[in-house]
Amino acid sequence: MSALPPGTEVLADPDAVARAAAERLVAVARAAPGRAAICLSGGSTPGRLYGLLAGPDYRDRLPWDRLHWFFGDERVGDAPEAGSNLRMVREAFGPAAPVPPGHLHPIPAAGAPEEGAAAYESALRAWYGADRLDPARPLFDLVLLGLGEDGHTASLFPGKPAVDVADRWVVGVPEAGLAPFVPRVSLTIPALSATRHLLFLVTGAGKRAPLRRLAAGEDLPAGRARAAGEAAWLLDAAAAG
Template structure:
């Protein structure tokens, strides 16, 4: 995985820089702009900024399609829902068409929901022949080295056919996550990493350590890591 890293002073500077970067990426695309969102506190500040001036007015929301890299199998109004967080921080405040939202299903069984989400992804991919599934994949980095809901020691790490899979047992609640083939099917992949508790894992990611889930990502284009000084190795 070829990488480049940009180090910002603190989480606020990181979020503002990535908001500008995301805006320029969106404006550079002539057609639909597919963005897969991440959960967590660092991207939440990014979403707040994108919903505020000047980003709100400049983003081509009518062309933006939002997806999620992973989701907890809880209702959308649950405090732990990634979709719910994104709706409260971003979606409720911008003029994005409802048809452009592609949340992870959280009804039925986790396995059924994962299959339905993969079907949605493949339908969308068919509308973009010759293009990656996503224009931008936002990712976080856990203190255990996980990204999306790809946790150490889980079967999801070995999945190479399905684009979405249920992860049960790694956390108290089931998760649905994109797999490596889907995460890697992106024109741009960006890790957002903030906080001293991420420093050790970010060092391992920078070293290409495939012993952590984030280090097993094999993107075809360089991966960008945005980190604050506290997290930077």
């Protein structure tokens, strides 16, 4: 590959990516002076990360009493896939993760996507304590994101209206751009970018094509996300090529 995104670190495999992400998350959480907000991503590599955080190597290094966990997107509605990101996080954390009651903030998975989006946006505004995002006061301390084979991130798909929404924090996505074609709720680009640290976890040979497209300057949803501070990409060797 001729180019990789700025702030890229290439690691051996998905397990190494998850461990490097765990080290970064611990550092961000411990550096936060008060409560810390982490925005979670779905996917297999993040699942490895969440399992590590609850495991013996990292559990005692995290200030769980100050950590609040949010979600970048969720599948909603009546399909079996509804609530899958929440389910994955709970299973990956397992009973060993000392998450205090009320510190896991799931996206409502029942009902229409716009209903879930409105409810989650209201919850985020209440957490933040304001109705407008202030660039000097990020909403999150860390946002975790992935990269789809079509260049999507969270549930913001190329060519779909949700990608261009700039006046909302959360938006309903009636139809996904890739299977499973179930309704979603997703944070918008402005909300995902309202973070001190942004961390992409990208693994697998199927991600080489979107990485090349990003490197060539193509306007893909994943390329629109920014951070108030550091933005980094953790790739495994298969994705980096």
